[in-house]
Amino acid sequence: MERKEFIKSLTIALLTPTLFLAACSDDKKKGDQNSNVNSQTFTCPMHPQVVQDKMGTCPVCGMDLVPFEKNSADAALHLDESQRALANVTTMAVGLNGFNTYKQLNGRLVVNPDKTEYISSRVAGRLDRLYVRQTGEKISKGQPLYQIYSEQLASLQQEYLLALTQAAQFPGDKTFSQILKSSRQKLSLYGQSEGQIKALQNSKKTNPNITYMAPQNGTVAELSVTEGQYVAEGSPIMRLEGYQSLWVEADIYPSELGSIKEGQQVKVVIPGWEDQPQLVTIKFMNPALQADGQLIQLRGAMPNPNNQWQPGLQANVFVPTQSKGDVLNLPVDAVIRSGKGAHVWIEKEQGKFEPQIVKTGMESFDTVEIKEGLKAGDQVVVTGAYLLYSEYILKKGKDPMASSKKCKTTIK
Template identity: 65%
Template sequence: MERKQFIRSIAIVSLVPALLLAACKETGKKAAEAGKQQTFTCPMHPQIVQNKPGTCPICGMDLVPFDKNNKDVALTLDNSQIALANITTVTIGAGNLAGFKQLNGRLVTDPEKTTVISSRVPGRVETLYVRETGVRVSKGQPLYRIYSEQLASLQQEYLLAVAQVKQFPDDARFAQIEKGARQKLQLYDQSDAAIQQLLQSQKVNPYVTYPATQSGMVSELSVTEGQYVSEGGAVMRLEGYNQLWVEADIYPGEAEAVRPGQTVKVLVAGWEQEPQQMTIQFINPALQSGSQLMQIRGTIPNPDNRWQPGLQANILLPVKSKNDVLTLPVDAVIRDGKGTHVWIEKTKGKFEPRIVTTGMENFDAVEIADGLEAGDKVVVTGAYLLYSEYILKKGADPLASASGHHH
């Protein structure tokens, strides 16, 4: 009996290595199959990884395949891909960087472009050719027609003076009276052509039509048809918008950094990509009522009247500068919740992400405080396309790969 049990034990022991070998082969086979299995990720959220097609649980985008075994940190593109993505590079070097302080401002109507149309004669407004605000008028365009008994009296006086001069051509006194009567008509905005027409017709005309003295927008109407107006009474106001004021608020402690004649940049809300150059023309020495703020002012052109008074505008005021620092265009630096990086072209068509630390920044450029050296070839356009392409091909955030290659 003991002999049979001994033989059974020997048999089991001899089978164990074979069983272990078979198990190892099966495990290796499964691992190889798992390695060959296709993996999918979300282009926008690379942390989403699964081994079958589907949609991203965060944003709903279709998952895309990627090779999770590709550990190469670099991204290689051919010439056609580089051209299609508009990828350009620049060799970084030391230079100067000016910082800016942003001042809150607004666009305001330029008073020099504002005209008040007033009646040159007392009378009744017979016809308004422009009856609402917001209407654009051109110089010389008829604006209103007025009936004036006083004008009719002055015309009659002038006709009598002319008749006296004809009857007594050598009388200097009558000539002086005729000259004075003509000047009165001219002061009432009667043109030489209108006076000549009066002489030819020998009939007074109590109606006079007033044209626009400049082009602009009707911003205010002060009368209605049938209303009587006095001499010099306002009829309407025209505002020209082809040039606008820019006013900005500034604290007294900051005023020493500003001076008349200084050139600054102006960013109009909605047109931030089209900064305007402005010269500071005036600094109000008095504080605004009810505040501790001063005002600075300048003018900018307004082509095609595309901006309206009241629009927000920011002034970028230079406040400090740094010399001998590495700088890049702002668009070359990619920022997300995990950090900041740029793309380096190591060799022709081979790009790598590089983590950087930024410093002072202005509207155009940013200081690279750490992560780059003078002479590095940095991508300045197309960086975001490289970022997306990296996620698509490798299924990982470039920052995760670049963290092991930070210099």
Template identity: 65%
Template sequence: MERKHFLRNILLVSVAPAVLLAACKETGKPAAQAGPQPTFTCPMHPQIVQNKPGTCPICGMDLVPFDKSNKDHSLTLDNSQIALANITTVTIGAGNLAGFKQLNGRLAVDPEKTNVISSRVPGRVEALYVRETGVKVTKGQPLYRIYSEQLAALQQEYLLAAAQARQFPEDARFAQIEKGARQKLALYDQSDAAIQQLLQSQKVNPYVTYPATQSGIVSELSVTEGQYVAEGGPVMRLEGYQQLWVEADLYPAEAEAVKPGQTVKVMVAGWEQEPQQMTVQFINPALQSGSQLMQLRGTIPNPDNRWQPGQQASILLPVKSKNDVLALPVDAVIRDGKGTHVWIEKSKGKFEPRMVTTGMENYDAVEIADGLAAGDKVVVTGAYLLYSEYILKKGADPLAAAAGHQH
């Protein structure tokens, strides 16, 4: 009996570890499967999904974790997140939408603001106070100094006539001669103060300093120091940029859509957010040389000289309009290769993507032909941030959710 008890104890001791190990393995299986496996995706490329950290093979960004078991297709943000993302909404309703025909144009110098500075007397340019183009000058600023022998001769002639008039005050003929000599000096831009100083000093001064007759930018220099210029010869050109021409090319068939006196919108390249109103002043009835294009022209103000001649501009001609349509700002609509969607605020702080079909569009608004109804509360700013946040949190394209909720 003792031998049997001994063998049974030996068998129990040898089998117990195996039984305990198997039990541990069995109980360990549920523990390993207790929680969901983490999943990682790229914020910029949601098609990249894997079950471990790493980097995106497309853009190299670090993958971020997301809960793939979350089937909620909406995003919920608190008030601080909404303010930080600058998310604003509007209740969509029916209204009018105007279409536009876009013409390519450019800015040009307004000839009415251009002035050619020419020499009033023949002579030699002794000093040129502005020696390069692009310099801004103000009205009354000295531009150049000229030496003129002819002016010296006229001054001497006036001194003699004035002396004769003083010596024979009763002789009207000498008074007329003095008056004629004074008028000659005035024609050479000699001011009354300069003529009076000439009388007091009794010395001729062949040097004349000419000031700017208007403010502007020096666009062209025609002389250099020491150069002789004839009477009326050009010295420099001043251009004023406070008002610019807008020139646009259009085909003869397009000319029927616009008339002189009509108001159109102008968008300067780089300043599309600040469209300008322009009145069409002129449409050239003849085609441009070597082309089948006509030319439209108007003027726009140029505050602070922010724009320069030669810049590209677009002219928007109204060509058609629709009434009783649903329209949203262009930035509210998100487009990619899979479709078009907007974001709807279903309740306070809760946003959902909605697939839509667009129709007519202009530079700042787009028609929503299908997918929305009057009264829907649509996100108009911050839509792209919601798009990125959805990918970051859900690891999927919002269009997949929008397609499932389309109505």
């Protein structure tokens, strides 16, 4: 019995130090963990990769290290009055307002087909002379274009001279008068001008070499023949384009058709002539989608005084759009955008700023619509938002989008 009591006492005596040391070790580990959680880290403002657990200088550039709150669970930034003034941070209470803006479309200037004239041969024959030999040449109405040798036209001239003689011999005969009128009309239909018919009447001599004149002013855009070539009746000779009026074309997506309609006025600005905006009325909207781009084309005519613009120039087309009702809107600089979305900074309390994810809508040059994420009365940072964004990343080492609240409030 005494032997058993002795062994029991000895065992307790041997195990007691071991248990005490294990307990001390656990307490030390817990203390070390708490110390790591609450320890302050420091980093270099110019070299964020430098992180230390004590104050000092950057080994790269020698700058003083600043506190680094990477382990902080607080999602807000705190600024005192001096820091706020130095960063030029100002806020405004967001509210509901009407929103008018322009939707910008990429457009282009093209030739107006209404001002295009296709010149074709009125008779079969040989082109003895071309008075126009190159494209891009400007043509005036009545200017000679080409001279053609045509036996067919010479026969019509002889027929007219014969009818003219018969009508002169029998002035009261209606039949000869009708024949004269018919032969004169044939010459006119084959492209002979009143002056050329009158010259034929005075000279009483046929001339198979006939010169054709330009029917309008324009620029030679295409030349389809060469000098000495034989052409058939109706063969294309050249194409004249008038640039005193141009078409403005732009492409829109089918989903945008609700905001644009025929008869609506749009503003057209040509790069380089921003001081001369033009108001253009939409005259046509293609009812079919373009097969290559799934886009719908709209078109309007624009005057081109003194031909100062050329077809092929790019144009910015601004279509006025208006919100259906009052919406929340902010200055464009208040919204920070990144590949992950957009967010703003809200002042929750005096000097306490938190990031808030938002969803944007319509946008103009200086204002953006906020569709989700805010409510009327929120104090939103409108200047200094980018500085807050940089300060947050520098101090906390993470993206504000990761800790900000997702959009839950929908603005109607």
